[in-house]
Amino acid sequence: MPELPEVETIRRDLREAVVGQRITAVAVSGLRSVRRHPDHRVFASGLEGRTLLEVGRKGKYLLWRLDGGQALVIHLGMSGQLLLAEEATPPPPHAHVRLGLSGGGELRFVDPRTFGQLFLSRPRSSGTVPELAHLGPDPMEDRLEEDRFASALSRRRTMLKPLLVDQRFLAGIGNIYSDEILFAAGLRWDRRAASLSREEAGTLYRAMGRTLAAAIRARGSSLADAQYRDLFGAPGRYQLQHRVYGREGLPCPRCQAPVVRQRWGGRSSFWCRVCQS
């Protein structure tokens, strides 16, 4: 599933290639992708003729500000891709929503598993979208100071991995980056958040910032079984720098002990028993 670094990469691509263009045509062929709109024609007519002013991001969601005051919210779900193509290129299978652009290209929302979605919303004066009000702070986008992060941890009895992937606590982190962040911080996935010393909380805070920034620089992670591609269809490169995620049985890059995969509640944690405590 695309996480913060992947969605941020697409956001930067959109800023470069699509911002300022007008949406000239809207084609919806997969109603599940626009399921928040009982009538998909409301979605299409709300977008047609609109100009994309700015692209923001909150966690794993893209927020397009449009002229006229509405915003287009896009969530890639498990397998969604947002691809910019020449209009003449035949769309790939599962291109459920297509947006024609004044620059001549076409944006395609491709989503085989249909967990992703697009919807129109009206942001409040604060800029927040009501449908995303439940999300916690975005670690790269919102001002999340170390002291505030440390005190939020100290109030939670939850284990670290479930807490990091809880979108109400922090928006944008999922399975891949939680494992990489916890490895970088030297902390076990099942440590109780409140058990961390102030120093450990600071280490986790810095590991989070560094890991996410490095993943954005490498344009995100494309896994063998997953679908993530950037706006131009190219894979990311951060999977080449993963130190524990997806590396069960391979040597830990720090101590050479085999990386362990531990299953819990329908998820897995990859971690090193020697380096993380």
Ligand SMILES: [Zn+2]
């Ligand atoms: Zn190790």
